[in-house]
Amino acid sequence: MDYLLQLAADPAAWVALVTLVAMEIVLGIDNLIFISILTNKLPAQHRTKARRIGIGLALIMRLGLLGTIAIIVTLTQPIFSVFGHPFSWRDLILISGGLFLVWKATKEIHHNVDPDPGSDMFETSKVSIGFGAAIVQILMLDLVFSIDSIITAVGMTEHIPIMIIAVIAAVTVMLLAADPLAKFIEANPTVVMLALGFLIMIGMTLIAEGFGAHVPKGYVYAAMAFSSGIEVLNMMVRRASRKKGAH
Known part of the structure; x- marks a missing residue:
């Protein structure tokens, strides 16, 4: 209790909190765009439920990761090298998440551009996806963004309560913005293509980060x-x- 009171009386802690909340919200935009596009492929009656479940599980996942922060920090330690370049678990997770984002966005662009794509590697003849499949895909990206978010937060502050408040605030904003953003994207077809382009750019950024090329956010x-x-x-x-x- 004394620790929390001292933290509340520390101006530096409040600055760190505001900065971290803003950063978490900005980082959450990437995740929110993906969730909006993915859930719009579900039947209308399941979309809001899928968004809430996906974002709710994202909150649980991030709070759980904060509980294992000592392990999360070790994910940045090199585990092997290729041609002299070291790779950590974080790098592998970012590369995998980036490849998934690029593949998923490319698949959706292919489906939107070609009205009759037929049977191919993208399986775009299936316009809708299952509820469970949507949740699984949301969780896969949640994991990537959550680990990146937690590692960034650790670099900004050492106080766990500040991280917890920032995560809860960011996920709350995501929850409130999910339905309006998804409806806006659905009502404006050109925005869908723009959002898919954003996902490709974000995916390539994650891949670049995984290979050690820092791209300023x-x-x-x-x-x-x-x-x-x-x-x-x-x-x-x-x-x-x-x-x-x-x-």
């Missing part, structure tokens, strides 16, 4: 913000054109 999110701004302008132009046509 600010560049990635600046590119996403710029592209989103252009798409908003395109939506305004299309809306104005429809109004002209109606008149």
Whole structure:
């Protein structure tokens, strides 16, 4: 109790908390885009439930990982080398998650571009997915983003209560934003393609990070913000054109 009171009275702890909450929310955007696109392929009556279960399990997973933080920190230790370049468990997890994101986004783009793709390696003839399959895929990406998020948090503060509050705040924002974002993406088909492009960029960033090439997150999110701004302008132009046509 005394430890918590001392922490609450420490201005540096409050700065760390605000910074970490903001960072966790920004990192959660990647996860939220994937969840929104994936759950939109479910029957309408199951989408909200799938989002809530997926995000709820993400919260449990992140809190569980915080409980094993001593083990999480060791994931950054090299376990083998290839041509002199060391790889850790974190690197392997990031590479695997990045490859999965790139594959999944490419599959969805292929399905959206080709209205009659037929039977191929992407199996795009199956428009919808099962509820259980959606939850499993959400958890797979949750694990990747959670481990990356926890390791980043450890680098910013050593106080577990601050990490817990930041994780709960970020997941709460994700929970509140999930349905509006998914409905917005569903109502605007061009936004779907933009979001899939974001997923490919995020996937490539994860792969690059796994191979030791640090990509500043600010560049990635600046590119996403710029592209989103252009798409908003395109939506305004299309809306104005429809109004002209109606008149």
